[in-house]
Each structure stands twice: as structure tokens, then as C-alpha cells.
Amino acid sequence: MGGSVNRLNHNAGNFKTDYNxxxxxxxxxxxxxxxxxxxxxxxxxxxx
Incomplete structure (x- = not known):
């Protein structure tokens, strides 16, 4: 495996901006x- 999964989320480390x-x-x-x-x-x- 290895590596970071942050690349899977363009907004990693930030709060969502879309409504649930x-x-x-x-x-x-x-x-x-x-x-x-x-x-x-x-x-x-x-x-x-």
C-alpha cells in the first residue's frame, strides 16, 4: 500500500462546503x- 490517501480528497484537511x-x-x-x-x-x- 503505502503513500498518502490525502490525494484522494481534493479538499483534504478542510471542512466540507456542501450540504449533507x-x-x-x-x-x-x-x-x-x-x-x-x-x-x-x-x-x-x-x-x-
């Missing part, structure tokens, strides 16, 4: 602009 859509889901996913804030909250929740 889950067909049939009864909840809404976070907007791309909300993701960094929510991920930081998750990190704080895990640490505490």
Missing part, C-alpha cells in the same frame, strides 16, 4: 458553516 442530505431522515444535518463550531463543541464535550 440523507433521504428519509427525520432530522436535519448541520450546515457547512456550522460544522467547525459544532466540532469544537464535540471536542469539549469529549474532553470533559
Amino acid at each position: 442530505y440523507i433521504r428519509g431522515a427525520d432530522f436535519e444535518t448541520a450546515n457547512p458553516s456550522e460544522t467547525p463550531y459544532k466540532m469544537n463543541g464535540l471536542k469539549i464535550w469529549i474532553i470533559s
Whole structure:
């Protein structure tokens, strides 16, 4: 194997800019602009 898989993702290391859509889901996913804030909250929740 070897090598880096970062080349498989043109946006590696960055947050998504597209909306998520889950067909049939009864909840809404976070907007791309909300993701960094929510991920930081998750990190704080895990640490505490």
C-alpha cells in the first residue's frame, strides 16, 4: 500500500462546503458553516 490517501480528497484537511442530505431522515444535518463550531463543541464535550 503505502503513500498518502490525502490525494484522494481534493479538499483534504478542510471542512466540507456542501450540504449533507440523507433521504428519509427525520432530522436535519448541520450546515457547512456550522460544522467547525459544532466540532469544537464535540471536542469539549469529549474532553470533559
